[in-house]
Amino acid sequence: MHFSKKCSVFKVVLSALLIVALLQLLYLSFLSKLHGKQQRYKYSELFGSKKTANQDEKNPRREHLRYSLSTGGIFDGSGQYRVYKNLIKSDFSTNQKPGADPRSHHLALATHTTINNLHHLNSLLERWQNPLSIAIFAHGQDVKFATAFVYALSLFCPQVQALVDFHLVCLSGEMASFPDQDREHFAGLEEKGCSGVFANLESHRDKYKNYAIGNNVSYPNNLLRNVARSGTDSAYVLVIDVDMIPSANLHHQFVTMLMRREPAADEVLVLPAFEIRHTRKMPGSKPELVQLYQVGEVRPFYDELCPRCQAPTNYSQWINRASRSSGPLEVAYTLNWADPWEPFYIGARSVPLYDESFRQYGFNRISQACELHVAGYRFSVLSNAFVVHKGFKVQGEFHSRKDEENRKNRVLFRSFKESLKDKYPNSPRHC
Secondary structure (H helix, E strand, O other): OHHHHHHHHHHHHHHHHHHHHHHHHHHHHHHHHHHHHHHHHHHHHHHHOOOHHHHHHHHHHHHHHHHHHHOOEOOOOOOOEEEEEEEEHHHHHHOOOOOHHHHHHOOEEEEEEEEOOHHHHHHHHHHOOEEEEEEEEEOOOHHHHHHHHHHHHHOHHHHHHHEEEEEEEOOOOOOOOOOOOOHHOOOOOOOOHHHHHHHHOOOOOOOOOOOOOOOOOOOOOOHHHHHHHHHHOEEEEOOOOOEEEEEEOHHHHHHHHHHHHHOOOEEEEOOOEEOOOOOOOOOOOHHHHHHHHHHOOOOOOOOOHHHHHHHHHHHHHHHOOOOOOOOOOOOOEEEOOOOOOOOOEHHHHHHHOOOOOOOOOOOHHHHHHHHHHOOOOOEEEEEOOEEEEEEOOOOOOOOOOOOHHHHHHHHHHHHHHHHHHHOOOOOOOOO
């Protein structure tokens, strides 16, 4: 009798446990279905799989992207590249009134990259926080990846939405398409948000070394610079590489300087360029930079690879200038261009474009500086502004064909200099 009661109690407990387990399974199944519905709804919002007029109003970026892609882009002057200009427009650009004075937003940053370096956009925006135009080159599978990442950045990153204009360049035989079939790239991003997109981009960072994109695929750096530069309506533009960071508060300092002194029509404003050891934090002000410079943690850009390329900046004069404080931005001194100087500078929209025949490694920036010189420009070095490259540039970190490309572009540079004599027949200058 006692044993029978124990069995009955055991059966009751077991039945209760089974009921609880069944309820838990039903609950988990319900949550899974609910999550699936939420994901499908979010994907519907992202990709427009069930479009309604209301959804189109909610997601104008999607419709703008669809329209930009539907145009098929335009070919560059060589016919070898396809350009999708303003693939995604920032809120800042979209809200500009037609015919507005470009001085109302004075200075924009322009840069270029492949998707393996697009993750640098995060730290660049942390420092810049102003209008930015970026041209991305993609090839093969990267064309669809780049389109998907650009779309994700514009959706999940508020600062990107507000400030960044994206442009895409690919080979003329390739076409970008809306990322309907690439939903796996967006999985989980609703929860992770902007940090999740940049984390995904990090996985592409070491895909290839520098310009080693693929067989017979040339990185069109000067085309990309021109696309990014012309992709902004700002009166002045600073063109830098995506892995460089400008000094803090540069935009505000520049706008304040313009109230006192506008650059002359034949003047560009040079920012001394440095590179910093990877382990060091990026300096924001000139005193911070000078302190790191004095202990060897910061050095002139390309100091090991081509010290002559930046030497005309006259670093010692800039470092030892009496005003080392973060005072008002002003011109410290003015220089004429000297071979083989490759300065980074703020220039007006009227400054000559980069010559797009230069691709891959070598002579792509010096050719443009050379033209400015022949065209009569002077180079005024700013007192407290600068740009810093992340990491020291050292021998052995470049792709295997670097020297071959450099020799090829050296020959091209000789021809380019000859062409300047015809373009500027009355100029007494040469380079």
